Amino acid sequence: MTKVLKMSLLGPLQLTLDDEPLHNLVSAKGQALLCYLAVNGRSHSRQAIAGLLWGDLPEADARRNLRGVLMKLRQVVAPYLEITHQAIAFNDQSPHWLDVQAFSQQVAAANMESWQTAIELYRGDFLEDFHLRDALDFTAWVQQQQMRLRQQAITTFDKLIDLHIENKTYEKGVQLSQRLLALDNVREISHQYAMRLFALQGERGRALEQYVLCMRLLQEELGVEVSTETAVLADTIRSGKLHLERLHEPQVLVPPKPTFSRELSKKETAVSPQFIAGPPISQPAHFFGRETILKRLFNLLRTRPLQNAAIIGPRRSGKTSLLHYLKNISTASPAKLRPNQRRDWLIQPQQYHWVFVDFQDPRLGSCSGLLRYILTQLNFPVPDVCDIDQFMDVMVDHLYQPSIILFDEIGVALERYPELDDAFWESMRSLATNQVDGNLGFVLTSHAQPYELAQHSGLGSPFFNIFGYTAVLGPFTDAEARSLIATSPTPIPEQDIAWMIAESGNWPLLLQILCRERTLSLEEGETGDQWRADALMQLQPFIKLKDAT
Structure with missing residues (x-):
């Protein structure tokens, strides 16, 4: 009877076979390969995997290293892999459990119990503290998964906290708000949740302490002031006039905006600043590849x-x-x-x-x-x-x-x-x-x-x-391009990702424009492919970049 392979990738990597750890039996590159195949869920050519894990080596050396890793993996987890002379895949019919898969299933369910299960599965960032030397494409893929899964976790925490506020189970909401702040202590909406929950259970002093902490962290870490929304919430708590209501969707934290001569429309202001097309990128978090x-x-x-x-x-x-x-x-x-x-x-x-x-x-x-x-x-x-x-x-x-x-x-x-x-x-x-x-x-x-x-x-x-x-400087690799696309606050469908990569030729500026346009259309709830025509029009002034490939 085949043993159960358990793979916990959210947080520090844990691989067990019938509850026996595999770390001492499988090399770091072997662990990386097993994780990549299981999460990706499809077949990959040997050439692609060799480039993923040994991208700095000549192809012959990379493929020789891959053969060595596969030989050792066969000795330990042969039933969980499908290996041919041309391709490699994870055998998803084998008895296994993957926390990333379970997490995504629970997140997608529309009930409180499933969301609670999801956040318990989220022990930390995807493959936290797992590093490979000289494997830049693998590192880019890991970062892409980290951003995608972290955003799903944050969204799930938000939903649960809103439900606890509505159900008046404030103490549980407080506990979740502190876990949410541990994920990102400069996310302003998370501080708002904590302030509101402390106030609702009668701890006005702790609510205002949370506000002071929020101000200090934003100033020290980001060099910005709290938003007007947070300041108004603090004043409301001081006055004792807090009403029971769901928090608004989180706002993107940016420095104070200049005053415009007219009020900008929702469509003009909705685009997430993750995608910067035009001015040079000066903030390291927005730089990719x-x-x-x-x-x-x-x-x-x-x-x-x-x-x-x-x-x-x-x-x-x-x-x-x-x-x-x-x-x-x-x-x-x-x-x-x-x-x-x-x-x-x-x-x-x-x-x-x-x-x-x-x-x-x-x-x-x-x-x-x-x-x-x-x-x-x-x-x-x-x-x-x-x-x-x-x-x-x-x-x-x-x-x-x-x-x-x-x-x-x-x-x-x-x-x-x-x-x-x-x-x-x-x-x-x-x-x-x-x-x-x-x-x-x-x-x-x-x-x-x-x-x-x-x-x-x-x-x-x-x-x-x-x-x-x-x-x-040339175009991005596919892995670098996907790492950038993954920062969209609204997940972009795979068919759109493939189209964006093809149309941009993987040039960063063109990708930024396409990501911006697709994110805007998703945030606006648009359907159909009209966004593609709009995006191609936006590319026209810079389309000669593709000729430089």
């Missing part, structure tokens, strides 16, 4: 001498967003990041200084203006007369910690700003390579190789030959 490039870039900057890199890609390919991510990710608060989003790229990130130079800002087009700006950003003294000689003296005297200057769109500087001539760039090269003990590095972005731009502009400075690594 580029893991291989990030790994290479940070490796260049981990030790002295700092090395220099160029990021090349067509316009609108995400170059500026990548610079912001380099600058911000290592010191970002975990509360502002996605679950398990990596931030340990540098050993001592607090020692690093970053200067972002936007050459589309004409104020940085003069030699003196640019040099003053760099010194100011580094908190170094700025001489009254700030020419290149004075600048280099200050840098030599004060630059003792690793510092990276991010030159965004250097092509603009070469084409528009004659003061930034050969002598300027030669001085920059000399400063970085010979005078500050390897503490200065440059990362630039451009739509073409920097030496090509320099030749085109009539410049011959050796500065443009010190960039030993060039990262070329």
Whole structure:
């Protein structure tokens, strides 16, 4: 009689066969493969699985590693796998239990008992603290599942708390509200639930303490004030005039909005800010993909001498967003990041200084203006007369910690700003390579190789030959694209996901636009495919990106 394979993936991974742990019998890559097949529920080619788990290796090496893992898995869980020479799948007819499957079934049921079961199954984030080295596509898939399942759990908690408020079982509601806050302590609607429940069971003091805690956390972690809705709720509790009513749907927490000359319509304001199409992405939590490039870039900057890199890609390919991510990710608060989003790229990130130079800002087009700006950003003294000689003296005297200057769109500087001539760039090269003990590095972005731009502009400075690594930005992988799409607050159907990937060519900007449009249509309750026609119209100004693939 076949034993029962029990797989608990919500929270720390637990694999048992008739209640006997499997962790010591199956390698980490074997565990990852078993989890992926069970959750995904379909057959995959050996080539696809090898790329998923050993994406950094040549295909022959990856497939050899896969054969070794499959051989060991067969020894332990053979009845639960369907393995051929071409493909691998999980045998869903075998006796097994998967908490992710059970959780989703309970969430989908429309009754309180099922929802309570669902939140008991949710022990924590999907595959919490489970990490694989050199498996970027697998990591992206895990993050996609984490966001999807966490949102389902939060929504289920909300429904249960609303029912406890309606049923006047306030103590149980309080307990759930504290568990909900443990999932995300800066989610404002969760604090509102706790405030309301404390007040409804006669604990006005604890309700107002919760409000103070909410204010402090939002300010410390996000740098924003509480919403008007939360402030009004606190005033209502102080006055003792709280009424029994269901909380509104949670609002997305954003900094205070500017005043508009007219009131925006629901359709104009409904789109979730997860999808940013137009301005560069400056918040690390909204940045996706580029893991291989990030790994290479940070490796260049981990030790002295700092090395220099160029990021090349067509316009609108995400170059500026990548610079912001380099600058911000290592010191970002975990509360502002996605679950398990990596931030340990540098050993001592607090020692690093970053200067972002936007050459589309004409104020940085003069030699003196640019040099003053760099010194100011580094908190170094700025001489009254700030020419290149004075600048280099200050840098030599004060630059003792690793510092990276991010030159965004250097092509603009070469084409528009004659003061930034050969002598300027030669001085920059000399400063970085010979005078500050390897503490200065440059990362630039451009739509073409920097030496090509320099030749085109009539410049011959050796500065443009010190960039030993060039990262070329292309489309996302499918896994990266799906990881972005999964952040939609309203789940997007699989057939729409496949269409979006095909139409965008996996270019990040085009994906952002399609995600925005599909999320809007789902939030508005629209049916049919009209949203696709609208989305394609929105893509038109940027459709040439696909020609760069």
